[in-house]
Amino acid sequence: MTLELKKLADYKDIMERCIRCSMCKWIPQVQIKSWKYAQVCPSIDEYNFHAYSGGGRMIIALSLLTERIGYSEELLNIVYRCTACGACAVSCKYLNDLEPLEVIEALRKKIVEDGEGPLPAHKKYMKLTEEVHNPYGEEPSKRLDWLPSDIKVSKNSKLAYFVGCTTSYRRKEIAIATARIFNKAGVEFQLLGEDEFCCGSPILRAGGEAQVLDLIKRNIKAFKERGIETIVTSCAGCYSTLKADYPRYVKHDFKILHTSELLEQLLKEGKLKLKKEVPLTVTYHDPCHLGRCSEPYKEWHGEIMEPIPLVRFPVPPLPLRQGTYGCYYPPRNVLKAIPGLKLVEMERIKEYAYCCGAGGGVKAAFPDFALKTAGRRLEEAIDTGADTLVSCCPFCATNLQDAIKANNAPIKFYDLTELVLKAMED
């Protein structure tokens, strides 16, 4: 909602206003086109009790805040078996103005503040991030191990390619493709190398606010010292963290771009030429953090008026993050520019896309749940008749590819950059 950071108690009024309508379990009602793909919350799809929905978690938060319930293992499990994908918030806010996702995030922060969480898997990656600046516990000196020797990197470009931990250590193919495309298209970029620390996304999603603040300050300082003006990232998690979350803690004026946005821009400017046929039928998975969750928060200085008794009226209107302005079209436009490639859409797309299942600390703490959710998404992708699933996020890539393997699914996976590179090859 607003730029202002709030504590759980500040959301009490919002929690009390939940009408338990369950809209948050479904994609926006006017978008429903079939029985099969009508639901939107991976968590309740797996665990079924109302507690596992966005609205359910608002009730839990209210119960905890008002001391109707105390901490328990079950409570922690419920709170963290949620990918923080934000789909519930989009559906709720189609006709209401509550903030289930913000409440979930505030609840996680409270749990950490109270010393009751996060879960051991999250604590482990938080500690590793503190020690070696990435949640995987990899050596900082190996951060650029992916970098082929023939890639040209600039030392003083104002544009930085922020590779991100997952891409650097686990999805090197995305880093390589991105760097090659940049070289071919004449985009000068610098890499931070060992000086690139985790953006803080995994910590933030688990509720580690205090820890993330240090990281944010440190990263912003590092960008400034290097004279960086534009940060390009191929990771959806880094993108939304830098673009939407950072300004809530420390204001900055860096331009944050996702690779897909830069590629779209290069195509428009004629700097990127895609000539080679890539004869694939692809369907595109919108990463939650590139789409609905990337919308920046807005400043709001106003008052809740009551022009008519009991009718609350925020003046000026409260800015709502409804998923309206996520990054949906750049990846699609780039795909459409690839010769020979046919793009077919899944039913749940853009602001009401179904999550891949990895986010919010779920992949670390509940890998089976993550895999099942990815399996559901794969089924939808396969139902389109596509032979290839494409996305724009290394974390989605990992989870979806894990599910392809686990299910022996008849579909291939590529990152957008890999397909672009194929179309550029001579």
Add this chain to the structure above:
Amino acid sequence: MIKDNEYEALEKIVGSQNISREPVILDTYAFQWCAELLNVINDKPPARYYLRPAAVILPSSTEEIQQIVRVCNKYGLKFKAFSTGLGPWNCVSTPRTIQIDLRRMNKIVKIDTKNQYAVVEPYVSGAQLQAEVMKFGLNCHMPGAGPQVSPLASATSMAGPGFTSASTGFAGRNVLGVEWVLPSGDLLQLGALGQKNDPDWFTGDGPGPSLRGIMRGFVGAKSGLGIFTKVAVKLYPFPSKPEWKISGESPNYKFEIPNYLKFYIINYKDWDALTNALRRFEEEEISFMCYYASRGAICASFANSREEMFSYYSIHTRLKRPLTLMIGAQTEREFEYKKKIVEGLIQETGGKDYTKKIKIRDVSYAEALRCLLGFHGFLITGCFQSTHGGMDTIEMAIRMAKLNAPIKRKFIEKGGIADDQGEGVWLATYERGHMAHCEMPTMYDATKPESVVGWVEYAHACDELDLKEHLGIPFFIEGDKQHEWYGPHCMNYHIWLRKIKEAFDPQNIADPGFYITSKKTS
């Protein structure tokens, strides 16, 4: 609460992952839309939570439900069914009650396109069913609560008016075959489903036994008579070309209005003119939707924010008694014919066409087709609940609206309920005007105790008005106290209702809190 051996017996049926007695889970079933009203009605503080169930269980089949009900019988536990679960009538009314959440029973069992019915399980939503039957050019009835709720719950157990009732009827009249787990755990099949040879779903009355009236009556037993596990509901032709093309991003969706569909807002100068118009439009059998919603409700239903709603203020002041009409057709010729009738009737009934003055966004057409207009009611204060609900003739419905306004104004002045000038009314026609119902959506603030109390006091005055003026039975006459108050004024129906309960459930195993209690308990 629930003892370990009782819990274990239930756990055996569904597996440990599908049952819980953790307070963190139970609380999410105690919190309900309007639970604060229920608390005040029962002389408790206006909390947003009602009672916690003893446990929540998630069965996946009729057989599992039968076993659960038998365990309840064995240990003297009560049960309360819950489909999509919107509203205080889903709350358990006594502590040793198991909430049976039917979410895992979510299949569309059958779509019979030739005989125009569909068989659904409890957790199929209206939007899901509509999306599937549209593929065959068909449509289903949905209650005004919206497309996210369960057609099965609405058809078998809970009220059932809807915005499209002019053409899709009342939920309780759309029920065909029914599969029903009785409070004993036995299975009862109604309608043609009960036939020995070739059982099927196509009719709710004979050749098999018909107990439809007993099953739900007017407002439904709200789980007080057992659990419905499958139901066949009537389908209707989709009102226009069954196309659904929607683009853009929330909330700015653009809907390609399918061919041959048109909204009208026709303003009438007074109640008499409106009564005549409702009757005449329905006599011509042309409408897909035909209802009266007060001017404030019209502004809310076509806006998607409070700001937009208030921007309609100038129209608001000019509208008097607006009739909302939607027509649909399958062919150009049929469409032209219907449009001509509408134009002729506007002339004949002295109406004024306001359609162009209200900016009806294309997505409002999608919301109308998908029964989402009522949900806009939450825009105003964040919460509302209706009073009254009687169903009879158009004349009675109008009389109710007229009589209610001064009473509502009195309570608005007192300060508990929001100011709609006493005008907040939704009055819909059914089955081509053969019936009509009227209710008074009343805005209040669920988080303010004085507002909650204000709503309850106003609702009580409405109930009294219904009795005094013979305005039918309100929706929310439920539970012993209310029935025993109302029954003696209405041919002692409560005695008969209790006899039904006692015949089906002498031990009150099915939570009687929103129905009536058997006095035969041992």
